[in-house]
Amino acid sequence: MAAQKVRALLLTVLSASIALPIGYFVAPSTGWAVFSVSLGLQLAFQFRQFAHLDRWSRSPAVDVNLEGEGEWDGVFGRLYRHEKDLRAEIARRDEEISHLLAAGQALTDGVVLLDRLSQIQFCNSMAESQLGLVVRTDRGQHIANLVRQPEFVAYLDLADFSRPLTLRSERRDGRVYSIHVIPYGNDRRLMQIKDITHTDRLDRMRRDFVANVSHELRTPLTVLAGFVETMQEIELDAEEQVRYLAMMGEQSKRMLSIVQDLLTLSSIESAPPPANDVVDMANMIDKLRRDAEALSAGRHVIELESDGLGDLRGSESDLASAFGNLVSNAIRYTPAGGTIRLIWRASVQGAEFAVQDTGIGIDSIHLPRLTERFYRVDRGRSRDAGGTGLGLAIVKHALNRHQAILDVRSTVGAGSRFAARFPANRVLGL
Amino acid sequence: MNETQHLSSQFDEELNRLRTHVLQMGGLVETQISLAIEAYSTAEISSIKSIIDADRKVNDLEKAIDDDCAHIIAKRQPTASDLRLVLGISKIVTDLERAGDEAKKIAKGVRRIYESGQMPMQYGVGVRHLAEAALALIRQSLDAFVRLDVELARNVIQADSEVDTEFKSIIRQLITHMMEDPRTITTSIEIISIARAIERIGDHAKNLSEQVVFVAEGRDIRHSKESAA
Numbered sequence: 151m152a153a154q155k156v157r158a159l160l161l162t163v164l165s166a167s168i169a170l171p172i173g174y175f176v177a178p179s180t181g182w183a184v185f186s187v188s189l190g191l192q193l194a195f196q197f198r199q200f201a202h203l204d205r206w207s208r209s210p211a212v213d214v215n216l217e218g219e220g221e222w223d224g225v226f227g228r229l230y231r232h233e234k235d236l237r238a239e240i241a242r243r244d245e246e247i248s249h250l251l252a253a254g255q256a257l258t259d260g261v262v263l264l265d266r267l268s269q270i271q272f273c274n275s276m277a278e279s280q281l282g283l284v285v286r287t288d289r290g291q292h293i294a295n296l297v298r299q300p301e302f303v304a305y306l307d308l309a310d311f312s313r314p315l316t317l318r319s320e321r322r323d324g325r326v327y328s329i330h331v332i333p334y335g336n337d338r339r340l341m342q343i344k345d346i347t348h349t350d351r352l353d354r355m356r357r358d359f360v361a362n363v364s365h366e367l368r369t370p371l372t373v374l375a376g377f378v379e380t381m382q383e384i385e386l387d388a389e390e391q392v393r394y395l396a397m398m399g400e401q402s403k404r405m406l407s408i409v410q411d412l413l414t415l416s417s418i419e420s421a422p423p424p425a426n427d428v429v430d431m432a433n434m435i436d437k438l439r440r441d442a443e444a445l446s447a448g449r450h451v452i453e454l455e456s457d458g459l460g461d462l463r464g465s466e467s468d469l470a471s472a473f474g475n476l477v478s479n480a481i482r483y484t485p486a487g488g489t490i491r492l493i494w495r496a497s498v499q500g501a502e503f504a505v506q507d508t509g510i511g512i513d514s515i516h517l518p519r520l521t522e523r524f525y526r527v528d529r530g531r532s533r534d535a536g537g538t539g540l541g542l543a544i545v546k547h548a549l550n551r552h553q554a555i556l557d558v559r560s561t562v563g564a565g566s567r568f569a570a571r572f573p574a575n576r577v578l579g580l
Numbered sequence: 581m582n583e584t585q586h587l588s589s590q591f592d593e594e595l596n597r598l599r600t601h602v603l604q605m606g607g608l609v610e611t612q613i614s615l616a617i618e619a620y621s622t623a624e625i626s627s628i629k630s631i632i633d634a635d636r637k638v639n640d641l642e643k644a645i646d647d648d649c650a651h652i653i654a655k656r657q658p659t660a661s662d663l664r665l666v667l668g669i670s671k672i673v674t675d676l677e678r679a680g681d682e683a684k685k686i687a688k689g690v691r692r693i694y695e696s697g698q699m700p701m702q703y704g705v706g707v708r709h710l711a712e713a714a715l716a717l718i719r720q721s722l723d724a725f726v727r728l729d730v731e732l733a734r735n736v737i738q739a740d741s742e743v744d745t746e747f748k749s750i751i752r753q754l755i756t757h758m759m760e761d762p763r764t765i766t767t768s769i770e771i772i773s774i775a776r777a778i779e780r781i782g783d784h785a786k787n788l789s790e791q792v793v794f795v796a797e798g799r800d801i802r803h804s805k806e807s808a809a
Binding site: 282284287288291292294295296298299300302303320321513515 | 596599600603604606607608610611614621622634708719722723726727729
């Protein structure tokens, strides 16, 4: 600072010392003129530098080095460095923040950050799809404006976040979320959204299973016990005895088939990976068709759609029981006069065995639960049709063991199509 | 300067609270409708009581919000977009409340059907589809209100006519059923009144969306060509 003051003073003294002799020897007015011109030049120089700085400060750029002249150089240099450092720092922090945000995006759980007023500050794309948010337009919106379910609003209002809230999604059909709100910072909140659809379903299936097994076995047992009691207490004539015994036989057969299916299921579940035998599909399909015709007893038209190519690698008995179940279901749920079509398509991309019927069809709300044990679309009907409620569970497990998936399409009143899709490495002989 | 800023931010907060209350009411109505659909398709009539109970809450909220609107207009004398918001809200809550009433009607109809030992499934699969479409319209129109998304609101207005068409085809289908088998008449009439209620929900969603356009753009498109689309 001092150096600049001295310099400015020296320049003034210099101009004065030039102007003074001129004023003395030539004319005082000329002296004044020289003095003011030299001061003016100084002022012009300063103003030029000021204008330069002014221009720069309006839009500070760091791509061109900011240089000043004279005493301004130091000032410009420091300002320029300061600006440059600041920018580097901002860029570094931006990068850090973007890393953090990317980490937030990478989470497999949904995350929403809320401010003091429960307004959305940030949410990752998982949360966007889970809750139907659009971060671009919804930042600053109150979260309850968009997640409007009363349970959620109550949870947020109550502000007791010691346990998570289980919420059935309204926007994404059938998904179940566990929402945990975690307070942090000063009055901010982090909302973590976990998709627990799968575990929720498993829980329910386990609960239902025990209840269902007991129920399914109790019904025939009650009937059986009733007949036994009747026969013990009442003298029956021979004809009636035969009739009662026939009914008792029917009920015990029913229980037997339930137990049989349960055993099949548990053996499929616990057995080692299936054998890698070659399953002759032409033969298998032929057998399935014969079984179908026997079961249908001429009430349905059975069609075959197969070029007879391609075989599967796997356990013949597992596959036979899976395919057999699909075929017998189709016959059971198709009214007389309907058509059942067995389809086998094999290609190098994979193979598909499908059973298509023109039966009663299944409402789409049942489709996700169809392979659960004892799940029944229509309780009365399926038991009348003689099902144990385990068929599709067996199919699903048998197929899973062959890395195949079960694809079900159905329209109520128009019919269903159950397809087992096998991956390419299970298909051979093409 | 400081004083007015303070006042206006307090005003903003009041408006935000009003909006949040409307959406809270919307959430209740959405849940009412979706529970009613579930009751219809799963024969689970235990939730019907909660649908009817929620209606009381919806009514209370409607009154409270209307009061707030009157209060804000009297005290703050809002202008331009703020005024439109308040006016729009006072109409939106009316439509929401009526949509809630329709949900209650559906629930009661479902209860009557199941209590008489009938299963509507065999005639009215289309009804569930219709109901889901109407619920989606209510949800979208509320979303449009939150985001003041005029485009979404216009989509709802157009989609409502699809609901109307679907409603008419259900009626035709049911009439055929009734002619074929007169024993189904009682149930069919119940289903018709349910379908009618659903169709009304679609209409309320449309009205709601028209109000969203009014709030956002200041244009009243009711009964115009745009809304007839």
